Amino acid sequence: MTAIGTPIRRLLSAALLAGTASLAMTGGALAGADGAVKIGILNDRSGPYSDAAGQGSVVAAEMAVEDFGGKALGKPVEIVSADHQNKADIGSSTTNRWLDVEGVDAIFDVPNSGILLALQEIVREKDGILVSSGGGVSTFSGKACSPYGFQWTYDTYSVANALGRATVAQGGDNWYLIQVDYAFGEALANDLTKAITEAGGKIAGSVKHPLNTPDFSSYLLQAQGSGANTVALINAGGDTVNALKQAKEFGLAESGQKMVAMLFFNTDVLAIGADTLVGLNAINGYEASLNAETQAFGERFAKAHGTWPTSLQIGVYSAVNHYLKAVDAAGTDARDAVAAKMRELPVQDIFVKDGKVRADGLMIHDMLLTEVKPASEAKARGDVFKVVSAIPGDQAFRPLDQGGCPLVK
Structure with a gap:
């Protein structure tokens, strides 16, 4: 025997x-064993964030792949996409299928911070890389940070810090908060409260509403009766559009209350009408009217999608471009090597000049304070903002040592 x-x-x-x-x-080589580098765009294709992200983010990713030459490591780059429907179970099951069965190497966009945080844990334990453009919860690159998670376009801290402080400096020192009731709203409300109080303002009150709310009348009436001189809409997409339309009907601005939309895109202005929003401030990482180069890109994007890109969509373009650069520079699509290269390489593209990815996965770049301009000044569909000022990234974003990320030494 x-x-x-x-x-x-x-x-x-x-x-x-x-x-x-x-x-x-499965840490890298198996994902590319089918002979392709696979990219997944996971976002809202049918709900409140579909205009700001949606199919436009897929178009942006396709343009990035085209501009990169269509290949990485000599292999074709393929794009798949799906609608998470703002449901964590659908987002999670899609991610599991992409990673376990379809060999997706990296997932991009993911507006809806609750889903984004769930995906962070899946990717951390399985495989692949996760790059957020649409999801902004600041804990993603803070306490919940991962070696394989990257936050590209904005976070709740940068939006709250830049717009909150700018508004207080303009006299908006007494705030009422209308916030969406999930992870994004909670994070942005906390970051905004901190920015306002540190700038010398105060919070008169707040109220929460469900995601995808059609009727804001009760929330607006509470804001109107609060005595606050500033009403912050801590939501995005369709919720912000509905709230602003109804605030106009209730006459909040006429009664002396300044409306502040904390996350606001050119698609939102188009949905309401620029002339009813003239002077409304917004913070974004990108503005297509900035110079001749960005305008040319906006026109090219519009030929494929019908309007100039939002900052979320151009963020997907930038993130996909940088990921492919990192794959080529690493000489492999193994995620540890690619993630290291993403942090090592500077970010240089149509979205960002001299951007830098920190140890916590947050990409640092200038943020732009903008305001809505009259429709008569628009050069193209989606040209709705003018830039008031640029806020350097090291002033807009949270200091590296204050986020609680375990990756930060």
Whole structure:
């Protein structure tokens, strides 16, 4: 039996080693074993964030791949996309399928911070890289940070810090907050409260509303009766559009209350009408009217999508471009090597000049304080903002040592 048992043990040992090697490959090589670098765009295609992200983010990713030459490591780059429907279970199941079955190497966009945080944990434990353009919860690159998670376009801290302080400086020192009731709203409300109080303002009160709310009348009436001189809409997309339309009907601005939309895009202005919003401030990382180069890109994007890109969509373009650069520079699509290169390489593209990815995964770049301009000044569909000032990234974003990210030494 000894003579027979020894070869069997050797075969079992060889099989075990082969299995171990196969498992190790899931850290990178297996994902690209089908001969392609696969990119997934996961976002809201049918709900309140579909205009700001949606199909436009897929178009942006396609343009990035086209501009990169269509290949990385000599392999074709493929794009898949899906609608998470603002449901964590759908977002999670899609991510699991992409990683486990379809060999997706990196996932981008993910507006809806609750889903984004759930995906951070899935990707951390499985494989792939996660790059957020649409999801902004600041804990993503803070206490919940991951070696494989990157936050690209904005976060709740930068928006709250820049717009909150600018508004207080203009006299808006007494605030009422109308916030969406999930992770994004909670994070932005906390970051905004901190920015306002540190700037010398105060919070008169707040109220929460469900995601995708059609009727804001009760919330607006509470804001109107609060005595606050500033009403902050801590929501985005369709919720912000509905709230602003109804605030106009209730006459909040006419009664002396300044409306502040904390996350506001050119698609939102188009949905309401620029002339009813003239002077409304917004913070974004990108503005297509900034110079001739950005305007040319906006026109090219509009030919494919019908309007100039939002900052979320151009953020997807930038993030996909940088990811592909990192893959080529690393010489592999193994995620540890690619994630290291993403932090090492400067970010240089149509969205960002001299951007830098920090140890916590947050990409640091200038943020722009903008305001809505009259429709008569628009050069193209989606040209609705003018830039008031640029806020340097190191002033807009949270200091590296204050986020609680375990990756920060």
